[in-house]
Structures are given as C-alpha cells and as structure tokens.
Amino acid sequence: MRKYFTVFAIDWQNQFIYRLNFILWRFRNVLRVLMTYYLWISIFSSQTSVFGYTKEQMIAYLLLALFISSLVTSSPSNDNVGGEVSNGTLNNFLVKPIGYLRYWFTRDLSSKLINIIFAVGEISLLYIIFRPSLYVSPNLISLLLLVSAVIIYFLLGKLAISIVFWAPENTWGFMFTILVLMEMFTGLIFPLDLLPHWAFSTLQFTPFPYLIYFPLASIIGKPVDLRILLQSFVWMGILYYLLKKVWAKGLKTYSASGI
Amino acid sequence: MKIFKVTLRYFINSLEQNISGPTVFLLFFTSKLLRYALFMSFLYYLGTGVKLIGGYTWEQMLFFYLIFILIDTIVQMFFREVYRFRSLVVTGGFDMVLAKPFPPLVRCLLGGPDFIDLGVLVILSIVIIYFTSVYIHPSLSQTLSFFLMLSNAFIVATAFHILVLAIGILTLSVDHLVMVYRDLTALVRIPVDLFTEPVRSLITFVIPVGLMFTFPAKTLLGLLSPSLILFSFIFAICYLLFALKFWHFALRRYSSASS
Numbered sequence: 001m002r003k004y005f006t007v008f009a010i011d012w013q014n015q016f017i018y019r020l021n022f023i024l025w026r027f028r029n030v031l032r033v034l035m036t037y038y039l040w041i042s043i044f045s046s047q048t049s050v051f052g053y054t055k056e057q058m059i060a061y062l063l064l065a066l067f068i069s070s071l072v073t074s075s076p077s078n079d080n081v082g083g084e085v086s087n088g089t090l091n092n093f094l095v096k097p098i099g100y101l102r103y104w105f106t107r108d109l110s111s112k113l114i115n116i117i118f119a120v121g122e123i124s125l126l127y128i129i130f131r132p133s134l135y136v137s138p139n140l141i142s143l144l145l146l147v148s149a150v151i152i153y154f155l156l157g158k159l160a161i162s163i164v165f166w167a168p169e170n171t172w173g174f175m176f177t178i179l180v181l182m183e184m185f186t187g188l189i190f191p192l193d194l195l196p197h198w199a200f201s202t203l204q205f206t207p208f209p210y211l212i213y214f215p216l217a218s219i220i221g222k223p224v225d226l227r228i229l230l231q232s233f234v235w236m237g238i239l240y241y242l243l244k245k246v247w248a249k250g251l252k253t254y255s256a257s258g259i
Numbered sequence: 260m261k262i263f264k265v266t267l268r269y270f271i272n273s274l275e276q277n278i279s280g281p282t283v284f285l286l287f288f289t290s291k292l293l294r295y296a297l298f299m300s301f302l303y304y305l306g307t308g309v310k311l312i313g314g315y316t317w318e319q320m321l322f323f324y325l326i327f328i329l330i331d332t333i334v335q336m337f338f339r340e341v342y343r344f345r346s347l348v349v350t351g352g353f354d355m356v357l358a359k360p361f362p363p364l365v366r367c368l369l370g371g372p373d374f375i376d377l378g379v380l381v382i383l384s385i386v387i388i389y390f391t392s393v394y395i396h397p398s399l400s401q402t403l404s405f406f407l408m409l410s411n412a413f414i415v416a417t418a419f420h421i422l423v424l425a426i427g428i429l430t431l432s433v434d435h436l437v438m439v440y441r442d443l444t445a446l447v448r449i450p451v452d453l454f455t456e457p458v459r460s461l462i463t464f465v466i467p468v469g470l471m472f473t474f475p476a477k478t479l480l481g482l483l484s485p486s487l488i489l490f491s492f493i494f495a496i497c498y499l500l501f502a503l504k505f506w507h508f509a510l511r512r513y514s515s516a517s518s
Binding site for chain 2 (some may be wrong): 041
C-alpha cells in the first residue's frame, strides 16, 4: 500500500509542473458549464418551471454537476493507458512489483483531489455571480454513490481502452464513442429525470446515470433509494469482472510490439 | 501553383491514411452522427415543453445547431493538423518544416486534413437542405448572404487557428489551447443572443466564435442587418491580418526547443 501512497505523492507534485496546462483544463470545464447555464437561463426567461424544475433548482444542479464531474471524470489514465500499451511502455510495469491498473487508479485519485480543490474555488466564484439558492443535503447514500461513480468511471474507461491489445488503431475511436454517450447520458447537461419515464428507466440499465445524475440527485435531496445504490454496485461488480477478464486476456496477447 | 500541388498531395495522403483504417473511420463517423443526433433530440425534446427559448422557436434553435455543426465540421476537417502542432514544436520536428521550401503556415494548417468528417458533411448537408426548405424558406438574397457569411466564418476560423499556432510557438507548455478553442466554439451551439453581457460581446467580437457560428444562421433566417454583415467582413479581414502578423512575430521568436 505504501508504494501507492508514494505514487500519489509524486503525481501530486507532478501536476504542479504544468500549471498553465492545468489552469486551461479547469477553464475548459467552466466553459462547458457556461453554455448549459445560458441555455437554461434563456428557457426560464419565459416560464418559471420546466419539466418540474425551477430556475434556482436547475442552476444549483448545474453548479453541482461541475463539482461532481470534476471528481468523477478527471482521469489522466484515459489519456495514457492506451498509448503505454501500444508503444510497449507497459513492459516497465509488468516487471515491477506494482499493479498497473492500481498504479493508474492512484494517479487518477491524485488528479481528482487537485481538480476538486479547484472546482470548489470555481463553484464559489460562480455562486457569488449567479447566487442560486443552493439546497444540499448529502447523506451516506450520496457518499457511497460518489465513490461508486469514481470506480465505475475508471473501470468503464479502462474496459473501453482494453481494445488496444487487439486493435491499437481503434482505441481512440472506441473511447470517443463511450465519451459521446457519457456527454448526454450522465446528467452533465441536464437532469436525466427531465426525460420521458421510459427513457429514464431504460438509462438505468446502463452505467451512465450512476456517474453524475444519481450522486447529484441524492445530494440535492431528490428521492434516491437503496435500490439505486444497489444497482450502482451491481454495475461496479459487472465492470470489475469484465475488466479483470478482458485485461487478463489482453495481457496474454500483448507482445510489446511498440518497443 | 506549387503550393496548391503540394497541399493537394497532403490531402491525398491524408485521405489514403483515413481509408486505410475502415474500423476507425466507421467508429468516428457513427459516434459523431450519434453525438449530433442526441443533442438535436435534446433540443427537440425541450421544444415539447418550452414554447420559446430566448425568443427563438425550437425549429430555429435546431437550425442554429445544424449550422454550428456544418461550420465546425468543415473547419475541423481542414485544420486537423493544428491539433498535432505542439508535438511538432516540442520534438523539434518543426525545424524540418521550416527548412523546406514550402510555407510553414500552410503546412501547419492544411498538412493533415481529417476526411473522416467528409461523410458527416454529406449527411449534414442533406439534412440542412431539407430542414431549410421545410422550416426556413429563405429568399435568394438571404441564401446568397448566407454563403457570404459562411466564407466569412472560414476567414475567422483560419485566423483563429493561426493564432493558436503562434501561441503554440511562444508557449511550449500549452497543449490544451486548441481544445480551449473547441470548448469556446461549443458555447455557441446555441445562438449568441442567449448570452448576457459582457459574455455576449466577448464571444462575438473579442473571441469571435459568435460571429463565426451564429451570424451565418441569422443571415439565412433574415435576422441580421446588412450593416452587421458588412461589419463582420471588415472585422474578419482585420482579424486575419492581425493573426498573420502575430504568426510572423511568433516565428521570429522560435528557438528550436528540442533539437
């Protein structure tokens, strides 16, 4: 376990080397929220309630979505694992007493910590500007859903990237497909319960709403029961099992051809 | 003539590269179509619960988004090489570009177009023509003005990408810059009028993504005055001249970082 703490500490320091890059990355996150914010503000300019949401509830939702996406989706492993497998750098890890996926999960956690710190600052600033009535009531279920979301995101990303073992040229294309689905179905742009009931129910059979929507809904006091938490854990289990199987199979075919 | 011939060779090489990986081609193609279809479905669904969005009907909102995709796709298709520019500079590969008897700016802008977007463009054009004929009914002068504003958008886009290249030379540590541009453009998936001041003026005249994406659509809808059309042209040309000056300024400060 100590070696992973060291990885965490080194990665934490590394992130301060490319400061401008990091600031731009955070700026990009704020930009993404701005489009959604202005779209919803325009919608509420002609009516007080849309699909059951008031203006204040929607703005609060968007601000917290920024926070949760900072926690869940900041994952440098998604940008690096594919490249390391295809160019053979994975060899360096296979001969060391360290779990490759655990190593990257640790680095992801370090990235998440710094992103959360900045997200808190950004949200405070946006809060001062927009002054929404922010009602937050986190509980144990919210916390567990958040932890589960972080793990599901990691597992899902690595599962998609695992294609690199068989078709390295398709890795980014496959990941792009997953990212497109995440963009719409995680609840980052709009609360998923705006959708018709059948669509919302169908989405629960995918891992996407457990990434942002359900943790967020739970934090803002919407009814999110134990069943949802259980479903989230089931997805975590399914993805863990699949990743373990696929990664093991991938390692058997791995030939470090990039070296 | 030489520039044209070499650029054509770059295009042919890129096309051959694109079609040599049909799976990647198909993955990106379907993912992009899916992304556009999902966002359009979202706007359409909003239209079922909201009569007007910032004074626009859902048909107009959809039209703004279609024109956004059209311009964004064409610009991305031609200027894809800009996304690879940073690695060229930090590895010293840019020295090789400078040493060749071919304008480095043309090489860095048009040296690697991405024809995966060509398929999207064909489908998109059909959708836009259908949508325009059913919902918009523009006059001949509106149509002509639209094409003028479309070419104006490409002038601004070219200037933008030149600026990104120039900043890439001056600040080697930035690899998110072109993605910041992408996120800025993503703001105007909705009409620029939906933003409040000072954001609206900022994204119309300082970072003129509004001028690039919203103005052509407004022209076809007959919502843009001739004086604003004229102003847009003068602005775009000044912007391009400024970008070219800045490019030469940056080139003089290039110091072959890694070779």
